[in-house]
Amino acid sequence: MTDSPQERQPREALVNVIHSPTRLAILATLNRIQHVAFADLRDSLHLTTPELSRQLAILEKEELVEVAKLRVKRVTVTHVRLSDSGRERFAAYLDSLYAIVGEGDRGERADGREPDNETGTAPVDTAHTQGAPANGASGA
Incomplete structure (x- = not known):
C-alpha cells in the first residue's frame, strides 16, 4: 500500500456518537427541518419518550442539538433543533460516510450507473437476471 502514515482513512472521521442508528x-430528520416538537419527532421515529430523551441528552451533551421549552397557547412544548455546529459536524460525517462507500460526490453512485430520475435508484440490469430462479436456487 502506498498511503503515507499521515493520510487519514475516511472511517477515522466517523463520529461514534453520530454512528448509532437511532441518533x-x-x-437526519433534524437536518431536513428547522425545528420539531419533541412529540412529533418521537412519533415520526417510532421511539418511546424515555428513549428519545436519552438519545437527545447524548446529542445535546455533544452540542449537536439544542433543546428548548417554548410556550404555545399556555402549554409548554419541547422543541428540538440541530445546532449550527451540529449541522456542520453532521455534513462532515456524511462526507466521510460517502467517501467510505465510494461516492466522492453525493450525486454519483458507487457502481457508476446513472440514477433513475423518478426513484433515484439505478435501473436493474435484467440481462443477467432473466431466467434465474426467483429464490436464488441454481436448479442443479
Missing part, C-alpha cells in the same frame, strides 16, 4: 435517524 443517526434523529440527526
